[in-house]
Every structure is written in C-alpha cells, then in structure tokens.
Amino acid sequence: MNRLAGKRTGFSLGSTVQANTKGIWMWCVPYPDRKDQTLVLLDTEGLGDVDKGDTQNDTWIFALAVLLSSTLVYNSMGTIDQNAMDQLHYVTELTERIKAKYLRFFPSFAWALRDFTLQLELNGRPITEDEYLENALKLKKGDSPDVRLFNLPRKCIRFFFPTRKCFIFDRPTSRKNLHRLEQMEERELEPDFVEQADRFCNYIFWTSKEKTLPGGHVVTGHLLAKLVETYVETISSGKVPCMESAVLALAKMENAAAVEEALARYGGLMGQRLCLPTESVPELLGVHAECEKEALQVFMARAFKDDAQRFQVKLMAEAALQQFLESKEAVGRAILQSDTALSEKEKQMEEAQEQAVAAQREKEVLRQRGAELEQKMQDKQRSYEENIQQLKVKMEQDREQLLEEQKKMMDSRLGEQEALLREGFQKEAKRMQEEVQRLREQSASVKEPSWMEKAMDGLLTVGSLFLPGIAGKAVGLISNLFRRL
Template sequence: MLMIKHTQIFSLAVLLSSMFIYNQMGGIDEAASLVTQMTKQMTKHIRVRASGGRSSASELGQFSPVFVWLLRDFYLDLVEDNRRITPRDYLELALRPVQGSGKDIAAKNEIRDSIRALFPDRECYPLVRPLNNENDLQRMDQISLDKLRPEFRAGLDALTKYVFERTRPKQIGATVMTGPVLVGITESYLEALNNGAVPTISSSWQSVEEAECRRAYDTATEVYMSSFDRSKPPEEVVLRESHEEAVQKSLAAFNASAVGIGSARKKYEGLLQKFLRRAFEDYKRNAFMEADLRCSNTMQNMEKRLRAACHASDANVDNVVKVLDGLLSEYETSCHGPGKWQKLAMFLQQRSVYFSPFWWFTSLHFFLLKKETKLFCSPVWKVQYSTLQNG
C-alpha cells in the first residue's frame, strides 16, 4: 500500500511539472533508486486514454517534463575507457541495455527502457560534497557560499543556469497551462486517485478544456454586452459598426481564456457566434421598435402644430412652410430607425385629407422647392407626392 501511495505521488509530480528534478545521493544505482521503482510502477497507475488498456512508458513520455537526475555527494570519476565523459554521457551509459540473457538481465533492461521512454528529455548533474569537514557539514546553514568547495559551487552554478534556461510553463500539446488550468487538471487527477480509479490524461484534459472553454464563453458574452455602445442612434449602419467592434473584443476575450483545440473549444466558439448574432438581432429589433414608437409620438405632436398653423387667423403659405420646415428639421434630428422617412411620408400624405387639398399641396410644394430633404428621396413619398400633384 505504501508503494502505491509513493507511486501515485511520483506520478502526480511527473504529470504536473515542466521540470522534474530527482535528488539522489551518490551514483546511479538502479537497484536502490526510487526512480527505477516508480517508473516501473507508473504505467500501472496512469493512462493516456480511457480505452486501450495500460499505456506504455513511451506514450506517457509525450506528457513528461524535462528530467534532471541530481546526484549529491557524487564521488565517482567520470571516466569511461580511459577518457573523460560528461555527466550526460554517464547518465546514458547507466541507462543503456545490459548485454546478456536471463530474467535478471531482462528485468534490468525493462527498467532502463522505461526510464528512457518515460523521460526522453533528460539530463544529469553530479554535485560533490560541499565540504570535506564533517563538523562543518553539520552546520551548513551557518556557512557562507564562498566557503564551500569550488567544485561544488561550479556544479551548483551549472545546475542553476540549466534550470533557469530550460524551465518553461507546463504544457499539454500546444496549450500552456495557466493557474486555473493547472488547478483543474490536478483536481481531476486527484479525484480519480481518491476514488480508486486510474487517472486518464486525455479524460482529465477534456474535462479541463470543457470547464475553461465554458468560463471563456461566459467572459466573452459579458465583454460583448458591456462593450456594445447602446448610445448610438438606432440606424442599421451605425448599430452594425458598434456590433462589430464589440464582437472583436468578445472574441479576443474568448481566445485569451479558452484552452485546447478540440471539440470543447469548437463547441463554445459556435455557441458564442450564435449568442453574438442573437444578441445583436434582439437589440436591433427592440431598438427599431422604440424608434418607430418615437416617430409615431413625434408625428402626433407635429399634427397638432400643423393644424394650428393651417387654421390660424393669419395663416399663409410662408407661415405654414416655416412651421413645416421647423417640424421636419426637429423630426430629422430627434427620430431614427429604418422606417423613419417612409413613416413621415405616409403621415404627410394621410394628413392632406384633413386639410384643404390645394392649401396642403401648395405648402408642401413651396417647402420642397426651398429645401432639399431626405423625405423627397423616399420611394414612398415620391409616389404619394406624384399622386397629390396629379390629383
């Protein structure tokens, strides 16, 4: 049971780190090394996929970190066949297959093969004893760095340089793990282990992808709603420009938070596009309805003022044209919407019934001659104005 717990902790450390430094005293001894024992057991406790049975060390190696085998109090001379070798050469020699046959040889080679497959990116750093005096070793925390052996300081500097140069954020595939992603996948592994199951990398990653893409979707919808400028007048072109600007901010927020390139991301990208279209259409429909209502209310007020102008005791064409000019200018600046001019044209045509047709037509004719207006560009008004002319 204790070995299982050790293997689980070792497996978690390997899966969650971007650089795994194994600290061991002395030379590489496969019989005594915890690495050899843990590596042999790891394939039993971690799987790459939910189906297909036990994963091989080489399959797990795709997700393994940079492996550094740190050898403390190293006492061996790095010599092979009477020539100096590097620490990396020493590591590779220790992991190469043993010649011979038999169960013991096969077991040794299986362990060595597993380590090479599980840690394809590996390095070795031996450090000599920092001090020769045994008494000084008992109070290491009180001794300054410059008092340590030069060979130790040189090895420590080389190790530190390597760690800073090679350490990177943890990745799965092309996805760099953020804090929330790392927490999510850790929780997924732990849940499986605590429930007596075998953690599966692909399943754990899929659950994290789903959660993070969902969070990215929620953030992106909030960004769109807060970025869409509702102070713009309800005109198609203006609203479309505001919509496109908010969409770009929303998509940027989604891409900044979403993880992975799989089905979860595609799913929430599709849902986001649907939300953006629906939100815009809903807002535009309501904005246009409110604009139409404002047009109607404004025209009711216009009717009252036009009646008063036409029925005044001193009414004449110039006075009516002046009132009409003011009303249409006010209407043009205060009212919006796609039906703005069509509604006005219909209003003016219908109201001609209530006033003297000749008087009404004369006033409009004078007005249109004096002022170019979008009203006259309306196809609806052109037909209705022509009808009044010919009537």
C-alpha cells in the same frame, strides 16, 4: 530547490534522519528573465522512507509529479548503481499509474547526484555527466529473469524521458556544518558545489518549457489548480488518472469561461462605444462588428480543444446583441416615464405632431424593414467570415506547434533507435521505428490541406445553418428593439 527559488531558506533541508517534507510542497516565484511567467517548484517527500511503510503512496506521488511537471529532477545520493536503479522502480509503474497517449507531454528528466565522489572516467578516458548517465542506462543482452529485472527501469527511463540530463554535486560543506546549512553564506560553501549548483540552475532556467497540454495550450495557474484537483480526486477514488480525460474536462470548463469572458468584453465595449439612441442600423451594426471581433479574440486566446467549435458557435448568434439592446430598453422606458413631467399642452402638441407624421412613418417603416433585413444578412455574413478567419489563424498556429512537437519527438526517438541498434537490441529498435513511423504518418496528415477543413468542420457545418435562418429574427430584433430605442 531553494537555489532555484533564489533563496537560502524555504524548502526544509532536513538535517536529521527523520524526513521533513510530507506530500508535495509548492513554491511559486517570478521566472528569471521571463516576463509574465511563474516558476512553480514542487518538492515531493522523500521516496522510500522506511517510516511510511507504504510504497503505493510513493508511487502515486511520483506519478503526480510526472503529470504536473515540465521538468522532473530526480535527486539521489552517491552514484548510479543497481541500488539507485532499484530505488527508481516507480518509473516502471508509470504505464499502470497513468493513462496517456501523448508521451511527448511527459517532462524532461534531470538526475541530480549529490555527494558524488568518483572520477568521471570510462575505459581510461574522461566522460561527461551525461555520458555517465547514458552508460548507466545501457541494456544487458539476454532474456533471463535477472536480465529483465536489470533492463526494466532502464527501458522505462529511456522510453518515458527521451530528454535526459545528469548533474553531479560535491558535498556543499563538511559533515559537521550540514546541520546549519540554511544559515551558511554562499562564501562559506565549497566553491565546486557553488559552481555545480549554478550550472544546474542555469540549465533548468534556460531549458525548461512552459507546462502545456495536448494541443499546445499553456497551463495557467488556474488550470494547474484544476489539474491538481482532477488528478488527486481520481487517485483518491482508486482510479487511474487519464491525461486525455483530464484535459477534455478542463477544456470544457475553460471554454465555457472563455465564452463568458468574451461576452463580458463585448458588452463592455458596446457600452463604451455606442451612444443610444443612435442614428441608423448601419451605425449599430458597425459598432457591433468591431466589438464582436475583439470579443472573439478574447475567446480565441483562452479557449482550447474546442474541436467541434461548439463554444465558438455560441458567440456567432445574435444573442449578445439582443441581450445588450434589451438591457438598454430600461433607458428607453425611463425616458418615456419622464413624459409625465411635461405639461398637458405640450403633450397634446406632441400627439398632434405624431399623428401628422404617422402615415409617413408607416411607409418609412416598411421601407426600412427591407433595408434592415438586408443589412442584417450582410452582418451575419461578415460575422461568419470573421469567425472563420480567426479560427484559421488559431488552427494554423496549432498546426505549426503540433508539427514542431512531433518533429522533436521523432528526432528523440530516432536517436534512441540508433543507440539501441548500436547496442544490438534489434527488437527494441524495431519498436522505436514503429513509433517514429506513426509520428511521421500523423505529421503527414496534419500537413494535408484537408486537415484544416476537418479541424474547422464545426464552423463549416454551422455556416450552412447559420446564414439562411436569420430572416425572422432579424426583423424582430432590429426593427422592434432598435426603433424603440
């Protein structure tokens, strides 16, 4: 973990029989060669510590690590034997500890075997580390209690972690130097260990994916913090954390924040680009359209799982424009108050001029009202079409990502099915085939043209209500506020 962070010290190594790490320690460093990304390292306390005497604590820490990670590294000593599998019994309880439909969002799995001393050979031929792991995960035939106990952790690893990797490590230095490992320079370590550690780090750096939520939304630091809070609160209350429920709660919070951020961007842009008082309604609406488009882009970049477009609809009403104009009324009132500085004579002349043009102005107002209403209707149509267009782009991106995720999962499950068939486990292979078929059906439905319409149903429904019902508001908003300014 320290080498992943690019440091010699940081996470405590623990050179005595007493465990050092308690709970989960976090370290955030810039991700190597990935601009604007952060590598978040989570170091859990050692599982199976005899001093704790509480296996439930270990089980929850393991479940939490699975929920929060995109790559899970399981670190053990020696070889993969039955004892090592027994120590990994936490994986068999994942179905009881985590409610999740989206197994494709489980992390990839890397088994790190420290102080490995055996030769990598099988049946007289050399094998790779990965082949060694897959051979250790082979199932036994039979239905006796012993066979079921033997197969259970292996089945769970194969089911929950379709992407698997294995690394072996020699001892980094002699036993007498282990207590000062943090002070040792790299040149003092065993060359084989250094080479193995470099291979491991490069694999983690290049293959680890961004942590994403169902729907492909990338987890930011802010969202990760909220995920931790949500899961820990759920576990502490005695309930089973549900990935879908947590994601929906995060989406509601994040989408509300996306609306606020978009409205703030809109107000800021309007203040920069619009000089009041302006000459005409078309000029006002033109600036409004530009600012609304950019604000909508801000919303789309942050929002996720707004399946009914409830939050996007909040950006389609004229509330933002109304709030902006009303905030500028103070400017108008300040200008009117400055009239007291004019001389009485100037005021009288001004009043006379106003009376002279009053009749003409009244006629002009009536003409403008019709024109403004038409312009406002056109602006509403433009706004609606802009929302539809940006939503189409986002939904198409979501569709492509979903199909890519499902293809990866299908490929993985097909490979697992073939392996089970080779090993003679027809029942398990059939179960895997059923899951592949479900994924195929889901992919087929996503590819259908109607998928886009269903996904956009919220805006399509709102559109029928949104465009016809603005006449009264348009006259009140534009005619009154705009003319006063």
